[in-house]
Amino acid sequence: MQNQEIAKTFYEIADFLEIKEVEYKPRAYRTAAENIESLSTDIEDIHDRNELEEIEGIGESIAEKVAEYLDTGYLAYYEDLKADLPIDIEAITSVKGVGPKTAKKLYLELDVLTLEDLEHAAENGAIAELEGFGKASQQNILDRIEWAKRSQERMLLGRAFPIARSIETRLQNSDAFDRVDIVGSFRRRRPTVGDLDILATASAPEVAMEEFCTHDNVKEVLARGNTKSSVIVSGGLQIDLRIVDDSEYGAALIYFTGSKDHNITLRNRAIDHGWKLNEYGLFDVSDVDDVRGGQRVGKRIASETEPDIYDTLNTTWIQPELREDTGEVDAAAASELPDLVERSDMKGDLHLHTKYSNGSHSVREIAVAADELGMEYILITDYGPHVPTPHTLDAETFDSQQTEIKEVNDDADIAVTVLQGIEAEITDEGLEIPEDWHEACDLVVAGIHSQPSNPTEQVRIAFHEFPIDVFAHPTNRLINEHGSLDLDLNVVMETASDEHIAVEINARPERLDLDWQFIKEYRETVHYVVSTDSHMTDELDNMQLGVSQARRGWCETDNVLNTRSLDDLMAFYGK
Template identity: 40%
Template sequence: MKNHEIARIFQVIAEYLEMEGVRFKPYAYQKAALTLENLKDSVEDIYNQGGLKGLKAIPGVGESIAQKIEEYLNTGKIEYYEEFRRKLPIDLDALIAVEGMGPKKAKMLFEKLGITNLTELEEAARSHKIAPLKGFGDKTEANIIEGIEFVKKSTGRFLLGEVLPLADRVLATLRALPEVQRADVAGSLRRMKETIGDLDFLAISSQPEKVMDFFVSQPEVVKVYGRGQTKSSVRLRQGVDMDLRVIPPGSYGAALQYFSGSKEHNIALRQIAIDKDYKLNEYGLFEGDRMIAGATEEEVYAKLGLPWIPPELREDRGEIQAAQAGTLPTLIRLEDIRGDLHVHSAWDGGVNSIAEIAQAAMALGYEYVGISDHTQFLRIEHGLDEKQLRQRNREIDALNEKLRRAGKHFTVLKGCEANIMNDGSIDITDEVLAELDYVIAGIHSTFRMPRVEMMARLRTAMNNPHVDIIAHPTGRILKKREEYEVAVGELLKIARETGTILEINSYPERLDLGDSNILAAKRTGVKMIINTDAHHIDQLRYLPYGIAQARRGWAEKDDIVNAWGLKKFLEFMKPGR
């Protein structure tokens, strides 16, 4: 947890520095934050073992930043950060969560209107106090109001990527207790929804009181709502609420099914039970007063005449009918993936060299990895022009030759994440695009186009014979930004006509395509690819979030092109490549 706490502080420091117009230093703090956020080892353990020298060995951490990490570990705060907060006492995280509100705008609104938090921002926008300010205007003010409404709708929800690591740690500690025979996570997290309200855990134990004592006394617990003999509820420092229930072994499967949900899936199951003159609840499946199933989920489903249904499908979107017909999909698995095609290298501001990325991908058992650096339009992301792309490609060719000579059956692919301009053109010449193994193209600007214009833009890009994949196709940022004005049905039609692959972006803030759109793509026959959009090798571990989305969208191995071997994948590229 210290890694994430310090990373968040460094990210805010970068935003404060950006407010003040400081050059270069914000990037150093952003890079350090990115590294810490994705560090597998605890920064506290690194410090305890190697001191300041150990901290400085972390990529992106120099003397000054290492000293600030040391200060936090020893005192619980960083004075440099506290100075900024005293100088600009604003809730920066909340303000810049609103789309279109960057650090500099937040500073200006504080200086001009005294705005320090989201409530004051909304009051000022609705009172028409923002539009008259230089650099804002009516359209920006309207966008701020719209952004605030979106943020408010997301309040109380946490990204899957925020809570899954936390839940895994809690679950691991529960399972390690000698008093616990079995423990599982339930609720929407078990169904791997993209955002989660709270965490539900179930356990079997012959000594529930000891388990409850442990649960309510965890270091991260800041509030205990209730502590009972078989159920306790707490709030963690991160703002997440957690429940733990201890269930009798004979009812555990029924309880796991019931508390996993969804509500709609459970209602449908209960109706099947009623039709068979049974009663189904969290205690078991009953015929009259006699329990006929309950110890496992499998036996509950079997007694209802169904095979076990994977939790990700339990949304009452046809999964019960498919189970009855014996046509449940064989869902894509993490181990099916053969490569990640959306990885950024140090060439465009990522943290790691191409050689380091290749080594990390090989360690994951991949057959290939694709380097998809940004292109020239995205100057803020150090986008590459044609000359730089060719220089980078030569480095990839040399690395592949070195791997071949070493007897490695692994390939680094030459790609890019090109920019789709407002008219649908690509910001790199066709001549250079043709030299790449594949091209990902995405929208990174002018997000608020009317639907007709946005679809024309996407159609032009997808008709470019060099564009193979559309990155994060609907442009949503979870808890911050709605999708573009995209007609998904039309998008799928164009993708099918042009043979364009649509990305399932695994980055926790994106998860784009979302599950319902994945299901629509599958039913339309559009192929998809699950990528991480990694800017650090530790972000390669984001792939399970994309896998979860794909599974929720009923995707199978044949639907996902990077579940194929390299030869088949490259042969699928558009005709003329």
């Protein structure tokens, strides 16, 4: 699946064109990149059906470039742009605050070609000497380089998801493989992954490995053996494949899925029974003099399936998302694990953007897409005044949106109910949106998109004094870009509870905010909503990412408001 690789190429083309001060085209390539990146379908399949121009934001010219890349593995236009400015534009601009034009200036004046060059120039004080920079700018760059390095090392779960699903489906449909599961941090749905670990069984391992290592999507083979191989695929993600025996598959699934601490807790539980647990099975070693005599020493008492092993250890089966050693083993032993919320439980999406702010689609297009996904209701939440983005609602566009929402709701062919909301900015002065907007909105979503000096007090006052219904992306983190607001979450959550404000679990791949550990900590204090914060229709599928974080936080349906019907949701708010 080359979606990520093509999107990355188009993002870089946009940067190069911006450096050249070309008008209009940079935005066109960025829009195309965003839409390709968000596709849940393999772009090669779309190309094979001659439907590239049906992708939002892709016209004839860009479609031809996509086809050229897919057909040849080469894009002349991109290579020509790189030849004119031979810098690692993706890495350098991954440093927050360093845009394409800054990257060009740093290259021309300091010969900065790579992220390492940028770090060296900042450490040596060379950037501060440039006109328009200074010591403060230099220090900001230096502080943010570490975040940029992380983005090079770990891929967002949402970016890895389509790659993982494509590879998993391909191997599962192959005659060379019998069983295939993606394990590791991906199976636990951690917000980022360093690589993808695949566990499989195969009657002819050498044939399976040949197919795995020689697929067209493989860009580099790092290691190849009869039972273990590692490759780099399109998008730059490393994939490690391990083939194991059918009889040991369950033990391997547990071993390669759980966190290190989860596995240690399970092994200690086995030791308490006089047993040994490893990737090959659960063994009774009570009569063995030296348990170090081999991995399979002792009498094997369970290994084929995960439930068999957990049951033998006198625990219920533990959902993969919970395997982080935060009390799940003891809860499983007491049969007290939560009945985790499912994607199918979600009835609405309460954070969506349209063309009225910086979204790519109309209210109708969003409604149709949500309807096709089985949503019962959606809340349109375009940006209000003071949100630091170029496009926000004003009185005219707010009224126009209200009219369009009514027209969509009057359309008998669209079953989903569209609610009007807003995403308001919490400032020092509160929400600063007109009083009649409060009254017109079905629900008000509010959040912070800046880095205020005292965000806790700002939030606390806004919660007390303004009619807020949902607190959006609470810590304002952007994974691999910048950290979280310095919030006292105890104060924020208690205030939200007192004021009947739900807290959002934001499903955007770069946010996944609230962090799952806080989700678990405060799930008895506040109600959550899981929302996609979509800016285009394809992003509605990100609901599964948000639900996965709710599951990691031990949430059941009662913890998540938008698992309720519309009537029950509005009753919660007294509306």
